Amino acid sequence: DAGVTQSPTHLIKTRGQHVTLRCSPISGHKSVSWYQQVLGQGPQFIFQYYEKEERGRGNFPDRFSARQFPNYSSELNVNALLLGDSALYLCASSLEGTVVSNEQFFGPGTRLTVL
Amino acid sequence: GNSVTQMEGPVTLSEEAFLTINCTYTATGYPSLFWYVQYPGEGLQLLLKATKADDKGSNKGFEATYRKETTSFHLEKGSVQVSDSAVYFCALSRFSGGYNKLIFGAGTRLAVHP
Numbered sequence A: 001d002a003g004v005t006q007s008p009t010h011l012i013k014t015r016g017q018h019v020t021l022r023c024s025p026i027s028g029h030k031s032v033s034w035y036q037q038v039l040g041q042g043p044q045f046i047f048q049y050y051e052k053e054e055r056g057r058g059n060f061p062d063r064f065s066a067r068q069f070p071n072y073s074s075e076l077n078v079n080a081l082l083l084g085d086s087a088l089y090l091c092a093s094s095l096e097g098t099v100v101s102n103e104q105f106f107g108p109g110t111r112l113t114v115l
Numbered sequence B: 001g002n003s004v005t006q007m008e009g010p011v012t013l014s015e016e017a018f019l020t021i022n023c024t025y026t027a028t029g030y031p032s033l034f035w036y037v038q039y040p041g042e043g044l045q046l047l048l049k050a051t052k053a054d055d056k057g058s059n060k061g062f063e064a065t066y067r068k069e070t071t072s073f074h075l076e077k078g079s080v081q082v083s084d085s086a087v088y089f090c091a092l093s094r095f096s097g098g099y100n101k102l103i104f105g106a107g108t109r110l111a112v113h114p
Helices: none
Strands: A005-007 A010-013 A019-024 A031-037 A044-050 A053-057 A064-068 A074-078 A087-094 A110-114 B003-006 B011-014 B019-021 B023-026 B032-038 B044-050 B056-059 B062-065 B075-077 B086-096 B099-104 B108-113
Touching: A005 A087, A010 A019, A019 A087, A019 A110, A031 A074, A031 B099, A044 A064, A044 A074, A044 B099, A053 B099, A074 A087, B003 B086, B003 B099, B011 B019, B019 B108, B023 B032, B023 B086, B032 B062, B044 B062
Parallel strands: A010 A110, B011 B108
Antiparallel strands: A005 A019, A019 A074, A031 A044, A031 A087, A044 A053, A064 A074, A087 A110, B003 B023, B019 B075, B032 B044, B032 B086, B044 B056, B056 B062, B062 B075, B086 B099, B086 B108
16 A cells, blocks of 8 residues: 655745645545654644644644645645745644544655745 | 653664663653654654553564653664664654644664664
8 A cells, every 4th residue: 555645755945935735645544744844853743634624733823724635635835935944844644633642654755945 | 841852863883782762751641652763865654652651662673661650762772783774753642632743852863883
């Protein structure tokens, strides 16, 4: 079975632009979470979606938004890009988002560079 | 608040040496604990997990025991290989507000030399 897939792999944008990142979860998984990993740091939680509804949001500005589609794939959108948004964006899927011990499976990430 | 603290790296070892990477956590309630590994240019892979106190997670020769009394989840391996070179992240899963999220430490880079 295919794992979590993300596209694109790499992306270069300039300040002020908008970006859309995409994620396809493992087949059968209904929950998708997004994390931001700045170089040299651990991933930081951005959003969790379960059954197409936002269940949780981390401490990120309103420039960050996301949605989940009927097929459980997800998009992360970032508006008005800042240099500090440069990071590896990781998508993780799990069977559901309501179990503490539920394992999250990560994709390879999208490397975003903002110039 | 909830947080995870890992020993700073890099950790540099010779092949077949014993590995310990320290991890302590702060959390309310009873979180699940995880170790993830990130190889260069890749995403995160779950290495092992423990869901309650005194549980021992193990995988590929790595082990970690959930110690509630010391709020620790130290990663150990008896004999490391060059292929173990990677960044290791300790994390806890916290369920609050109807969802769970992973809270990660800053990561510890391991370099194993032949």
